Amino acid sequence: xxxxxxxxxxxxxxxxxxxxxxxxxxxxxxxxxxxxxxxxxxxxxxxxxxxxxxxxxxxxxxxxxxxxxxxxxxxxxxxxxxxxxxxxxxxxxxxxxxxxxxxxxxxxxxxxxxxxxxxxxxxxxxxxxxxxxxxxxxxxxxxxxxxxxxxxxxxxxxxxxxxxxxxxxxxxxxxxxxxxxxxxxxxxxxxxxxxxxxxxxxxxxxxxxxxxxxx
Amino acid sequence: xxxxxxxxxxxxxxxxxxxxxxxxxxxxxxxxxxxxxxxxxxxxxxxxxxxxxxxxxxxxxxxxxxxxxxxxxxxxxxxxxxxxxxxxxxxxxxxxxxxxxxxxxxxxxxxxxxxxxxxxxxxxxxxxxxxxxxxxxxxxxxxxxxxxxxxxxxxxxxxxxxxxxxxxxxxxxxxxxxxxxxxxxxxxxxxxxxxxxxxxxxxxxxxxxxxxxxxxxx
Numbered sequence: 001x002x003x004x005x006x007x008x009x010x011x012x013x014x015x016x017x018x019x020x021x022x023x024x025x026x027x028x029x030x031x032x033x034x035x036x037x038x039x040x041x042x043x044x045x046x047x048x049x050x051x052x053x054x055x056x057x058x059x060x061x062x063x064x065x066x067x068x069x070x071x072x073x074x075x076x077x078x079x080x081x082x083x084x085x086x087x088x089x090x091x092x093x094x095x096x097x098x099x100x101x102x103x104x105x106x107x108x109x110x111x112x113x114x115x116x117x118x119x120x121x122x123x124x125x126x127x128x129x130x131x132x133x134x135x136x137x138x139x140x141x142x143x144x145x146x147x148x149x150x151x152x153x154x155x156x157x158x159x160x161x162x163x164x165x166x167x168x169x170x171x172x173x174x175x176x177x178x179x180x181x182x183x184x185x186x187x188x189x190x191x192x193x194x195x196x197x198x199x200x201x202x203x204x205x206x207x208x209x210x211x212x213x214x215x
Numbered sequence: 216x217x218x219x220x221x222x223x224x225x226x227x228x229x230x231x232x233x234x235x236x237x238x239x240x241x242x243x244x245x246x247x248x249x250x251x252x253x254x255x256x257x258x259x260x261x262x263x264x265x266x267x268x269x270x271x272x273x274x275x276x277x278x279x280x281x282x283x284x285x286x287x288x289x290x291x292x293x294x295x296x297x298x299x300x301x302x303x304x305x306x307x308x309x310x311x312x313x314x315x316x317x318x319x320x321x322x323x324x325x326x327x328x329x330x331x332x333x334x335x336x337x338x339x340x341x342x343x344x345x346x347x348x349x350x351x352x353x354x355x356x357x358x359x360x361x362x363x364x365x366x367x368x369x370x371x372x373x374x375x376x377x378x379x380x381x382x383x384x385x386x387x388x389x390x391x392x393x394x395x396x397x398x399x400x401x402x403x404x405x406x407x408x409x410x411x412x413x414x415x416x417x418x419x420x421x422x423x424x425x426x427x428x429x430x431x432x433x
Binding site for chain 2: 096120125170
C-alpha cells in the first residue's frame with residue numbers, strides 16, 4: 001500500500017483541540033515541515049506531548065509562539081522562554097514529566113500497557129497525586145499510559161509502505177510515538193520504493209504508519 | 216593556581232574505572248572528560264540517544280542529527296551506538312550507568328539533591344535529571360562549593376524542590392571531596408591549601424572529619 005500523500009491530505013486530518021505527539025529533542029528529529037503546516041493552518045487548542053518545547057523560532061517552539069497550544073506534556077521548557085511566560089500568565093498548561101517516565105508512558109500507550117512502575121520522582125513533587133507501590137522492598141510511582149490522536153514523526157528514510165529508518169540522535173521519541181497514536185504522519189528526508197530497505201535496518205515497521213510526505 | 220573546573224574535574228575523573236559508562240551533565244560536569252587519568256577510558260552516554268559521545272567537531276563538520284543533550288554539536292566515536300529514548304532511559308534506570316555527574320543548587324546531609332527548579336523564578340523542567348539521579352549506580356555532584364552570593368549550597372536540609380531523595384554519593388568542589396554516608400557527610404579530602412576551618416565555614420551541613428583526612432591529588 002502506497003502511503004505517500006499530499007500536504008492537503010494532511011491538513012484535512014487536523015482539528016482544533018486534538019492531542020498530538022511530536023517527535024524530536026530540542027528540535028533534532030522534529031518534523032519541521034509538518035509543524036509549519038500546523039502553523040500555516042492555525043490549528044488551535046492543541047495538547048502537545050513531546051520531549052520539550054524547543055526554541056522560540058524552531059520546532060514545537062513555533063506552535064507555542066503562535067499560541068496554538070492549550071497544554072503541553074513535556075520534560076523540559078527551559079530553552080523556550082515563551083513557554084515559561086505563557087505558563088506564568090496562565091495561558092498554557094504545562095505538565096512536566098521526567099524524560100524517562102515520559103518515554104515509558106508513550107511506549108505504554110502504543111504497547112497496550114496501562115502504565116509502569118518507576119523509581120524516578122519518588123520523594124519529589126512528581127509523586128503528588130500518584131499511587132505508590134512497593135515491590136521487593138523498593139518504592140515505585142505508578143505512571144499512566146499516554147496516547148494521542150495524531151503522531152508527527154521525522155524519519156531519515158521511509159519506503160512507500162511506511163517502513164522507517166532514523167538517523168543518529170534524531171531517533172529519540174519518534175519510534176515510541178509512532179506506536180501510540182491513532183493516526184501516524186511521517187515526514188521523511190528520503191522516500192524509497194518498497195524493497196529498497198533491508199528488513200534488518202527498519203526501525204519502525206510500516207504497519208504503524210498511515211501517511212508519508214517528503215520533508 | 217588551578218581553576219575550580221580543573222580541581223573538580225581532576226578529582227571527579229579519578230572516581231572512574233576504565234570502561235565505566237558515565238553520563239556527564241551540562242557545564243562543569245562536562246569538563247570532567249578533559250581530566251581523565253592515563254589509562255582510564257570511559258564511555259559517555261548522551262540521554263538524547265547514544266553512547267560513545269565524542270568531542271565537538273571542527274567548525275564546518277557539524278552534523279544536524281549529532282548533538283548532545285544540550286543541543287550542541289558533538290561527535291560519536293567509533294564503537295558508538297544510537298537508540299531511542301526508551302532504551303536510553305532503560306540504560307539509566309536499569310543500573311547500567313556506572314555514574315552520573317551533575318551540578319547542584321543544593322545538596323544535603325541525607326544525600327538529597329535539588330537542581331531543577333526555583334519556584335517562581337526558574338522552572339525549566341527536570342529533563343532527564345530525575346531519572347539519572349534515581350538510576351545511576353553512583354551520583355556525583357560536581358559544583359562550586361558555595362552559591363554566587365557566597366551562601367552555602369551544602370545544607371542540613373534542602374529547601375528547594377528535590378530532584379531525588381537520598382541518592383547522592385559524592386560531592387566534589389574546589390574546596391574538598393566529600394562522601395555522603397548514612398551517618399552524614401564525611402570530608403575525605405581537602406583541596407591543596409584549604410583548611411578544615413575554611414570548608415566548615417562555607418558549609419551549613421555538619422561535616423564529619425575523620426582523623427586521616429587527605430590532601431587532594433591534582
